[in-house]
Amino acid sequence: MDFPIIRERGQNEIFCGLTSIIWLHRKIQDAFFLVVGSRTCAHLMQSAAGVMIFAEPRFGTALIEERDLAGLADANEELDRVVARLLERRPDIRMLFLVGSCPSEVIKLDLQRAAARLSQAHAPRVRVLSYTGSGLETGFTQGEDQCLISLVPELPADTGSAPSLLVVGSLADIVEDQFTRLFRAMGIEDVRFLPARKADALPAVGPGTRFLLAQPFLGGTARALEERGARRLEAPFPLGVEGTTAWLRAAAAAFGVDEPRFHEVTAPAVERARAAVERTCEPLNERRIFFFPDSQMEIPLARFLRQEAGMELVEVGTPYLHREHMAPELAQLPADTVLSEGQDVDRQLDRCREAHPDLVVCGLGLANPLEAEGMTTKWSIELVFTPVQGYDQAADLAELFARPLIRRAKLRV
Amino acid sequence: MQLTVWTYEGPPHVGAMRVATGMERTHCVLHAPQGDTYADLLFTMIERRDRRPPVTYTSFQARDLGRDTAQLFMDTVRAAQERFQPQAMLVGTSCTAELLQDDPGGLAAGMDLPVPVIPLELPSYSRKENWGASETLYQLARTLAGPQAPAPGGDRPAREGRRPRCNLLGPTALGFRHRDDVREITALLDRLGIDVHVTAPLGATPADIARLGEADFNVVLYPEIAAATAQWLQRTFRQPYTRTVPIGVCATREFVHEVAELAGVDPEPVLADEGTRLPWYARSVDSNYLTGKRVFIFGDATHAVAAARVATEEFGFQVAGLGTYSREFAREVREAARRYEVEPLITDDYLEVEARVAELQPELVLGTQMERHIAKRLGVGCAVISAPVHVQDFPARYAPQMGFEGANVLFDTWVHPLMMGLEEHLLGMFREDFEFHAEAAPSHLGGTGSERSRSPEAPAGESAGNDMEAAAPGDGPQWTPEAEQELRKIPFFVRGKARRNTERYAAERDIHPITVETLYEAKAYFSR
Numbered sequence: 025m026d027f028p029i030i031r032e033r034g035q036n037e038i039f040c041g042l043t044s045i046i047w048l049h050r051k052i053q054d055a056f057f058l059v060v061g062s063r064t065c066a067h068l069m070q071s072a073a074g075v076m077i078f079a080e081p082r083f084g085t086a087l088i089e090e091r092d093l094a095g096l097a098d099a100n101e102e103l104d105r106v107v108a109r110l111l112e113r114r115p116d117i118r119m120l121f122l123v124g125s126c127p128s129e130v131i132k133l134d135l136q137r138a139a140a141r142l143s144q145a146h147a148p149r150v151r152v153l154s155y156t157g158s159g160l161e162t163g164f165t166q167g168e169d170q171c172l173i174s175l176v177p178e179l180p181a182d183t184g185s186a187p188s189l190l191v192v193g194s195l196a197d198i199v200e201d202q203f204t205r206l207f208r209a210m211g212i213e214d215v216r217f218l219p220a221r222k223a224d225a226l227p228a229v230g231p232g233t234r235f236l237l238a239q240p241f242l243g244g245t246a247r248a249l250e251e252r253g254a255r256r257l258e259a260p261f262p263l264g265v266e267g268t269t270a271w272l273r274a275a276a277a278a279f280g281v282d283e284p285r286f287h288e289v290t291a292p293a294v295e296r297a298r299a300a301v302e303r304t305c306e307p308l309n310e311r312r313i314f315f316f317p318d319s320q321m322e323i324p325l326a327r328f329l330r331q332e333a334g335m336e337l338v339e340v341g342t343p344y345l346h347r348e349h350m351a352p353e354l355a356q357l358p359a360d361t362v363l364s365e366g367q368d369v370d371r372q373l374d375r376c377r378e379a380h381p382d383l384v385v386c387g388l389g390l391a392n393p394l395e396a397e398g399m400t401t402k403w404s405i406e407l408v409f410t411p412v413q414g415y416d417q418a419a420d421l422a423e424l425f426a427r428p429l430i431r432r433a434k435l436r437v
Numbered sequence: 438m439q440l441t442v443w444t445y446e447g448p449p450h451v452g453a454m455r456v457a458t459g460m461e462r463t464h465c466v467l468h469a470p471q472g473d474t475y476a477d478l479l480f481t482m483i484e485r486r487d488r489r490p491p492v493t494y495t496s497f498q499a500r501d502l503g504r505d506t507a508q509l510f511m512d513t514v515r516a517a518q519e520r521f522q523p524q525a526m527l528v529g530t531s532c533t534a535e536l537l538q539d540d541p542g543g544l545a546a547g548m549d550l551p552v553p554v555i556p557l558e559l560p561s562y563s564r565k566e567n568w569g570a571s572e573t574l575y576q577l578a579r580t581l582a583g584p585q586a587p588a589p590g591g592d593r594p595a596r597e598g599r600r601p602r603c604n605l606l607g608p609t610a611l612g613f614r615h616r617d618d619v620r621e622i623t624a625l626l627d628r629l630g631i632d633v634h635v636t637a638p639l640g641a642t643p644a645d646i647a648r649l650g651e652a653d654f655n656v657v658l659y660p661e662i663a664a665a666t667a668q669w670l671q672r673t674f675r676q677p678y679t680r681t682v683p684i685g686v687c688a689t690r691e692f693v694h695e696v697a698e699l700a701g702v703d704p705e706p707v708l709a710d711e712g713t714r715l716p717w718y719a720r721s722v723d724s725n726y727l728t729g730k731r732v733f734i735f736g737d738a739t740h741a742v743a744a745a746r747v748a749t750e751e752f753g754f755q756v757a758g759l760g761t762y763s764r765e766f767a768r769e770v771r772e773a774a775r776r777y778e779v780e781p782l783i784t785d786d787y788l789e790v791e792a793r794v795a796e797l798q799p800e801l802v803l804g805t806q807m808e809r810h811i812a813k814r815l816g817v818g819c820a821v822i823s824a825p826v827h828v829q830d831f832p833a834r835y836a837p838q839m840g841f842e843g844a845n846v847l848f849d850t851w852v853h854p855l856m857m858g859l860e861e862h863l864l865g866m867f868r869e870d871f872e873f874h875a876e877a878a879p880s881h882l883g884g885t886g887s888e889r890s891r892s893p894e895a896p897a898g899e900s901a902g903n904d905m906e907a908a909a910p911g912d913g914p915q916w917t918p919e920a921e922q923e924l925r926k927i928p929f930f931v932r933g934k935a936r937r938n939t940e941r942y943a944a945e946r947d948i949h950p951i952t953v954e955t956l957y958e959a960k961a962y963f964s965r
Contacts (some may be wrong), residue, residue: 035513036496058440069473084442090562092438093536094928102438110440126470126533129499135499158501159472160533176852322852370493370520389477389489396487 034368039168040159062124121224182230193239194412264328300419452569532561607659736823738766818854
């Protein structure tokens with residue numbers, strides 16, 4: 025497919041990968057995420073986490089201070105001290121991620137080595153891993169990709185010959201359970217998830233593993249799994265009724281589920297979801313939508329909104345375009361869809377104002393200013409924090425886009 | 438390395454952003470990696486600003502580090518200059534770019550921009566947000582007003598047939614009630630016959646900053662942000678500045694005297710018509726129950742010290758604890774703590790604050806949003822008196838903290854949680870009623886929490902050295918069932934103190950188990 029792609033460099037209005045800790049720490053329930061960074065990192069986390077910060081989060085920041093930079097204190101010794109104290113106070117922690125930041129990378133603090141050292145010191149109670157969430161290397165959801173990459177070598181080897189299905193990417197527990205029920209009903213019994221809810225229940229992986237990406241931002245994780253012999257099942261992402269069906273069908277095909285069985289299992293859910301989506305999408309029909317880049321979910325979302333809600337795509341921005349993983353999605357978009365990769369936010373705002381779309385999907389730094397200019401916006405961050413995958417969430421997903429338009433129509437002030 | 442989950446202040450470049458965002462026709466370029474743009478949402482979401490902050494970031498990534506980040510910075514400055522056409526350009530770094538040592542100030546100065554460039558040194562690994570705001574305002578004043586400085590010696594030019602005028606210094610974007618304080622104090626000064634020449638940085642253009650020296654004197658609203666600039670203006674333009682921060686009725690009266698003296702006007706007409714209800718409400722008999730309430734105060738230094746004075750002189754409270762996260766102003770807080778005979782708490786670790794609150798068992802907490810959550814966990818009422826700000830600190834209505842109207846706001850805000858506590862107790866008298874059983878949490882403290890969830894368990898559990906468990910009920914000495922029963926009849930907002938006093942009394946005398954008699958012996962022993 026040859027899409028017109030606007031490639032830009034400049035100021036980008038995207039969170040760094042540290043931000044993905046905000047959902048990862050909820051997902052892996054006995055893991056702690058320790059950012060090794062600056063006051064800016066801590067401030068970012070508390071600003072993005074909002075009120076969640078007051079509820080004993082399993083993340084924190086080891087603040088690099090002036091004396092760590094000046095070499096007065098050996099940063100590694102300091103880190104060991106901080107980790108020892110943390111683990112002493114949090115006996116519930118089984119896995120600790122040391123998360124690299126921009127400053128830790130610039131001063132070349134070797135967290136991988138630190139993790140190996142600390143793992144030895146705190147074995148067998150706690151496993152210590154490391155990955156980078158720095159803005160130098162990662163934007164927003166890429167933080168999850170890095171986290172899962174660090175988990176892949178820890179997965180037990182699956183030497184059995186029976187095929188197993190691995191679903192890769194954080195999903196809300198309720199969505200995981202729905203998918204598990206559907207797969208089981210089709211006869212796919214062995215379904216595993218990465219990340220797992222518990223650090224000591226990591227899924228085994230091997231040549232028999234077939235995996236489905238549940239999230240579109242996991243390029244590195246997919247490669248790492250392939251290196252362990254697992255095979256990726258090509259599919260669109262499970263957003264909307266059609267996306268979910270195609271995603272489930274990819275697994276069904278790989279596991280030899282015949283079409284009548286597949287239909288029998290999915291038909292009731294499809295029917296229910298279609299009716300709900302249809303009702304919810306009414307305000308979206310023929311409306312024009314503009315995506316600022318944020319989470320890499322933009323292309324699958326655009327596909328859903330066009331296909332099932334009848335929206336017109338003005339521009340679909342993505343921070344990074346993974347051509348191979350995105351191929352089944354791109355194949356369903358009109359050939360003249362304007363894609364943009366990367367960002368120069370001022371220029372993109374110029375284009376957005378020029379086009380004056382009915383709905384703008386953007387981050388929190390842009391939403392209110394655009395509303396004040398008379399545009400209707402949808403905060404993109406909600407799309408990663410809300411369960412939106414699968415049949416029974418398809419209408420909820422549509423609702424997220426419909427609500428700002430309904431609200432604007434209601435208000436008389 | 439220090440372990441933290443939450444910080445009272447952001448990094449210093451956020452302080453610089455608060456100054457730039459408060460101003461007009463000013464732009465700031467920050468040399469900062471991808472991701473640091475998160476700070477925009479503080480302004481657009483917490484303060485609900487309708488414009489993006491006037492800040493451009495270089496958003497450099499790993500691939501840029503191998504190339505020329507200095508060139509990237511210069512290109513960004515050039516593009517920002519052309520697009521936004523400001524009257525002045527601030528340039529600085531965030532924590533990561535500071536390590537690159539690209540020298541943005543030097544680079545921008547060499548670019549021959551058509552407007553003044555103000556380079557900012559913002560040491561992220563040793564300084565914080567308020568310092569950054571103070572430094573930015575100071576550098577703006579030096580660069581823009583400095584060239585207008587009169588020759589040393591000589592007097593200020595005589596005022597010719599005009600009203601006296603002053604500058605209002607310190608308010609910024611994202612400030613705690615700065616918007617409303619400016620309006621209140623401007624109106625107060627107007628009633629005194631004094632004009633506000635420039636308010637800075639909030640609402641000022643660089644051209645306004647250049648005119649700072651034309652005022653007769655300066656009013657320092659927020660010393661954390663404006664004291665350094667006021668001192669420089671005094672040295673350079675021989676402008677005196679105010680020392681009283683007008684929070685509370687007494688301080689506002691003193692402030693009126695102070696500015697009247699500086700401006701050479703008569704304060705009496707204004708003092709004869711203050712328009713505040715606080716003095717009468719405080720004297721009203723229904724306020725009797727406020728007497729001697731033990732209050733714990735924590736915030737930035739200015740608001741904490743002011744709150745301690747208002748609490749004692751205008752509410753009749755007793756200061757049980759006083760502290761600040763503003764290390765730069767620790768001296769002022771220590772002095773105040775001496776006056777109230779309490780141990781000052783100077784820390785930016787909220788776990789230490791939580792431990793102190795748990796230990797002191799105050800009846801009311803006056804603090805920041807963090808202390809509000811601490812108080813909620815401990816089952817104590819709380820009113821917010823200081824930054825860091827939260828969306829709730831930008832109310833739709835007019836709600837200053839300063840001046841006579843500000844005093845009215847303080848009265849309502851501080852009494853409310855206590856009134857709710859009293860109401861809760863009265864309802865609690867029907868405690869056998871199914872709705873009001875002893876395990877139910879007070880409804881004004883967040884509804885459904887049980888007694889256990891409100892107990893001071895180790896919170897985020899990070900920093901060592903504070904031992905929350907020691908204060909937790911249940912771990913301590915044995916109580917007879919009758920004594921426990923009796924304890925429950927005590928209103929919840931003093932129950933913690935009663936438990937603590939009784940257990941201390943018992944421990945000192947080696948009494949166990951604690952009986953009903955012990956409870957009342959301890960009560961008599963500790964009664965004032």
